Amino acid sequence: MITRGDIARIGARLAERAGDDPPAVYDIRIDTCGLEACDDPARLRHAQHQALFRAYQGRYVLLPSADGPGSIVERLNRHYDPEEMGRLEAMRSGLEAELIGPLMAKAAERAADLDIETYVAGLLPELRGAAGNPFLDFLADHPERAHHYRNFLIQSSADLLAEASASALGVVGEFGAPQSALFRILIDEFGYGVHGKKHSVLYRATLRDFGLCDEYNAYWPLFDTASLELHNAIHHLFQNPRNFFAQIGFLLFAETSYQRSTAQHFRYLSRFHPGVDARYFGEHAHIDLHHTAMVTDEVVGPLVARFGAEVGREIVKGAELTRAVFDRAGSHMLAVSEAFDAAAAQGLATYGVPEAGGPPGRCVTPATARDGRVQVGGLGVLTEARAFAVFPPDAIGREA
Ligand SMILES: [Fe+2]
Numbered sequence: 001m002i003t004r005g006d007i008a009r010i011g012a013r014l015a016e017r018a019g020d021d022p023p024a025v026y027d028i029r030i031d032t033c034g035l036e037a038c039d040d041p042a043r044l045r046h047a048q049h050q051a052l053f054r055a056y057q058g059r060y061v062l063l064p065s066a067d068g069p070g071s072i073v074e075r076l077n078r079h080y081d082p083e084e085m086g087r088l089e090a091m092r093s094g095l096e097a098e099l100i101g102p103l104m105a106k107a108a109e110r111a112a113d114l115d116i117e118t119y120v121a122g123l124l125p126e127l128r129g130a131a132g133n134p135f136l137d138f139l140a141d142h143p144e145r146a147h148h149y150r151n152f153l154i155q156s157s158a159d160l161l162a163e164a165s166a167s168a169l170g171v172v173g174e175f176g177a178p179q180s181a182l183f184r185i186l187i188d189e190f191g192y193g194v195h196g197k198k199h200s201v202l203y204r205a206t207l208r209d210f211g212l213c214d215e216y217n218a219y220w221p222l223f224d225t226a227s228l229e230l231h232n233a234i235h236h237l238f239q240n241p242r243n244f245f246a247q248i249g250f251l252l253f254a255e256t257s258y259q260r261s262t263a264q265h266f267r268y269l270s271r272f273h274p275g276v277d278a279r280y281f282g283e284h285a286h287i288d289l290h291h292t293a294m295v296t297d298e299v300v301g302p303l304v305a306r307f308g309a310e311v312g313r314e315i316v317k318g319a320e321l322t323r324a325v326f327d328r329a330g331s332h333m334l335a336v337s338e339a340f341d342a343a344a345a346q347g348l349a350t351y352g353v354p355e356a357g358g359p360p361g362r363c364v365t366p367a368t369a370r371d372g373r374v375q376v377g378g379l380g381v382l383t384e385a386r387a388f389a390v391f392p393p394d395a396i397g398r399e400a
Pocket residue numbers: 163189199284
């Protein structure tokens with residue numbers, strides 16, 4: 001069990017390593033202010049997810065988009081200091097066991113009854129046949145849709161502004177022909193080496209057109225626990241080679257569901273925000289048709305043929321874990337949107353673009369918000385903290 005004291009101690013080390021006013025990409029602070037005296041389990045869980053998020057982020061190269069003051073070499077030495085990273089790394093398996101372990105166990109239970117051939121054959125028709133998209137349906141007649149969509153972009157940015165950096169970790173090594181199929185998918189994610197076509201770069205363009213900062217990690221103080229859980233579940237798979245077959249399950253589910261959801265988002269943006277750069281979604285609606293076929297035919301099929309049903313169950317487990325965290329992040333975001341609308345209807349909230357950078361306000365949950373104004377994700381500000389009390393218990397706000 002990773003306690004509040006453990007999180008508070010590692011949080012102090014992370015804050016010291018980040019220093020005052022760090023560039024967003026090196027801002028590794030987590031929310032420990034008042035944590036030790038706070039008995040709200042939602043606050044602890046959020047801070048635990050932030051710590052795990054920081055552990056995973058330390059595994060790949062990040063450079064700020066603009067030159068800052070001081071030496072970049074010194075900054076890298078400090079940000080990637082192996083001893084300091086080792087302190088956080090020492091907590092990683094404990095955090096994974098506590099935060100992701102139960103989700104993996106549930107996914108394994110579901111996978112136990114499913115055989116891979118039936119699962120693969122049914123997944124695409126099932127996802128294609130699903131009714132609508134609850135979030136986009138919610139926006140269709142909504143006068144404040146741009147604010148809700150902006151929050152969706154922010155929550156998704158935890159993962160998408162470094163899209164495929166997690167799955168890149170699953171491609172290194174030496175494991176036969178499926179490795180080369182995975183590598184071809186990976187290079188598509190990286191725009192086939194053309195920087196302007198890299199998926200994370202396309203995503204940046206959409207963010208900018210909604211008036212948002214496009215720097216990686218710029219909005220970390222606004223990430224809900226469910227968004228961090230989605231990010232961390234993906235990284236848990238890819239940053240642990242023991243989960244190799246479950247990684248394939250992630251790709252199977254993500255590519256299959258993305259081909260449909262991105263087409264829906266592309267149509268939504270074209271209709272309601274026609275001036276916005278929607279290439280990120282248009283590109284996925286096209287290329288993920290191919291990626292689904294590549295994962296199915298060149299990776300899942302050969303691996304199951306070679307290693308048998310045991311591997312099939314691992315693949316289904318990874319896919320079902322992915323389904324669970326996608327569903328959870330999506331339904332949580334919608335619940336927060338609805339709660340914010342209800343507050344606005346009572347005159348207790350104003351929609352607006354959040355500020356990026358600067359010192360984040362104190363992190364609060366519905367159980368702990370006491371006074372002042374509360375920023376809720378990318379939606380806007382509650383003008384009275386009491387309005388936050390009726391939000392989902394694990395919603396995250398910032399005293400504004
Ligand atoms: Fe992509």
